[in-house]
Amino acid sequence: MTRSSQWYGGSDRNAYIHRAWMRRGLPEHAFDGRPHIAIANTASDLTPCNMHLDEVAEHVKRGVWEAGGVPLNLPVVSLGETQVRPTAMLWRNLAAMAIEEMLRANPIDGVVLLGGCDKTIPALLMAGASVDLPAVVVPGGPMLTGHFRGVALGCGTDVWALSEEVRAGTLSQVEFLRSESSMIRSKGHCNTMGTASTMGLLAEVLGMTLPGLAGTPAPDGRLLEGAHETGRLIVDMIAAGRRPSQVMTRGSFLNAVVALAALGGSTNAVVHLLAIAGRLGVELTQDDFDRYGSGVPLLVDLQPAGRFLMDDLYRAGGLHAVLNEVRDLLDPAALTVTGRPLVEHLGEATVHDREVIRPRDKSLRENAGIAVLYGNLAPDGAVIKPAAASPELLRHRGPAVVFDSIEDLHARLDDPDLEVTADSVLILRGCGPKGYPGMPEVSNMPLPAKLLAQGVRDMVRVCDGRMSGTAYGTVVLHVAPEAAAGGPLAKVRTGDMIVLDVPGRRIDVEADLSTREPVTTGFAAPARGWERLYVDTVQQANIGADLDFLIGSSGDRVARESH
Incomplete structure (x- = not known):
């Protein structure tokens, strides 16, 4: 008996109502026990990177019908990274919660999750994990490369x-400004190894996409072919009872940690993977990213850590070719939505361009995974992406230049009288989950204009916020506890000596912080609405920045039936 039959089966009044209100073109046999598939669709004109997902949804529908299911479009909360203020991360948990509730409340047996822009795939996976109905992701794919002045x-x-x-x-x-119309050439999300590309690829490494689909460029006809096949697959998954909790195991997450390093992926993957694992009850910690990923070499020469872009990665062999290079580091038992292990799908995947995908012995950088730092400035940890940093700055000692908020940064950064040199360490606080709120992507602070004029292009920067996966530089971020939660960052003063030692996994301030009062400038708790609920319940970055009452899952059971 399908789950949807609990709504549609029988001859009583409730069953009549449920069927009758859906009989707007659906034939009678649509309610004969065949599976009903929700297509959780984040298409929105205000999420530019996801605008094409309505087209993708139509091809998913074709596959579902062909396999004997009933496809049903379900528009869900969509977050456009470039559009919403103050930051899309403020609503990742809201989107996950809303999607979860709609999946549980409706008469569906499984779901196809359509996402692309940064927060949409994490939110969809968090929701899918919490409901634990058969689920599969179709990543919307990256845009094609644009060019300006031949570059x-x-x-x-x-x-x-x-x-x-x-x-x-x-x-x-x-x-x-002339470059503006060249930057975005086609449908799809960012073409760098930013958060959108990272999470689309890691969704496949977690086992949650049709193998071979992630990374397909958005305009490529093979994305629509894969969407059709995904529609067929979800019907098979329902018949087999294959759920996210069976696919996304600890081995799957550790595979994602390895892949994150080899790809040079976004630091945002840390908070997203921790949050998804938290919904499943899978043991995953921030330290696992260092323990299992820091020794993995960077193999993919993509911006921001390298030269090329996502459509270059696809033509060079794609994700499977990269995973084959680190196959010995992958958990061979971790499953995919097909019911077969991920490694079985890699086959003889071949690298077609060794400039884009390097062999292990000619990697771009050894030990390139996320590094997790501790010290008196970050008792609960902070992260840095060595592959995007300047090697000479990975060990550094310099005086702090402190900004109490983003507004303070913008007001003073380019002041000619600002006391700052290339050796200074820029500190920005008040940007964590509670502090802004929402943990915006501001950690990669712009450099002071007078230093740019001197030719300086990187400095050590420290922040309790995040940075875009498309960003680069020697940036220590996700400092926990954040300043607004009483973390040591709130007690740092301009002139304090900051010591960064990435090889030693340390970030310290040479000062006795115990005698100082924290600075609370720039932080005021919201009075009402979602922001109030968020600030009151959000956890710190080192455990995923989810809401404390959303950890774990509730399954697909509806608490009360209608009468």
Whole structure:
């Protein structure tokens, strides 16, 4: 008996109502016990990277019908990273909660999850894990590469680079604006190894996509072919009773940690993977990213850590070719939505361009995974992405220049009288989960204009917020506890000596913080609404920044039936 039959089966009044209100083109045999499939669709004109997902949904529907199921479009909360203020991360947990509730409340037997932009795939996976109905992801895929003055543009990464050149006086404002229409060439999400690309690829490493689909460019016809096949697959998954809790095991998450390092993926994957694992009750800690990923070499030469872009990765062999390079580091038992282990799907995946995907013995960087730092500045940890940092700054000692908020940073950063040198350590606080709130992507602070004019292009920066996966630089982020939660970052003063030792996994301040009062400037708890609920219940970055009452899952059982 299908779950949806609890709504549609029988001849009583409730069953009549449930069927009758759906009989707007659905034939009578749609209610004969065949599976009903929700297509959780994050398409939205205000989420530009997901605008094409309505087309993808139509191809999923074709596959579902072909396999004998009934597909049902379910628009869900959509978050456009570039559009919503103050940050899409403020609503990741809200989107996950809303999607979870709609999946549980409706007469469905399984779900196809359509996402692309940064927070949409994490929110969908968190929701799917919490309900634990058969579920499979279709990543919307990256955009094609745009060019400006004959040079390939990395979406996001080159925005940061070009804007800094304007501030340095080496690129005119007119030329900068001319590049705008070239930056976004086609449908799809960012074409760098940012958060969207990272989470789309890691969804497959977790076992939650049709093998071979993740990373397919959004305009490529093979994405629609894969969407059709995914529609067929979800019907088979329901028949087999295959659920996210059977697919996303600890081995799957450790595989994702390995892949994250080899790909040079976004630091945002840390908070997303921790949150997804928390919904499943899978044991995963921040330290696992260092323990299992830090020794993995960087193999993919993509921006922001390298040169190429996502459609180059796809033509070079794609995700499977990368995973074959680190196959010996993967858990061979971790399953996929097909019911077969991930490693069995890798086959003889071949690298077609060794400039894009390097062999292990010619990696871009050894020991390139996420590094987790501890010290008196970060008792609960902080993270840094060595692959995106300047090697000479991974060990550094310098005086702090402290900014109490993003607004304070913007007001003073370019002041000619600001006492700052290339050796200074820029500190930005008040940007954690509670502090802004929402933990915005501001940790990769712009450099002071007067240093840019001197040719400086990187400095050590420390923040309790996040940074875009498309960003680069020697940035220590996710400092926990955050300043707004009473963390040591709130007690640092301008002039304090900051000591960064990435090889030693330390971040310290040379000061006795126990005698100081924390600075609370820039933080005020919201009075009402979602922001109030969020600030009151959000956890720290080192455990995923989920809401404390959403940890774990409730399954697919509806608490009360209608009468």
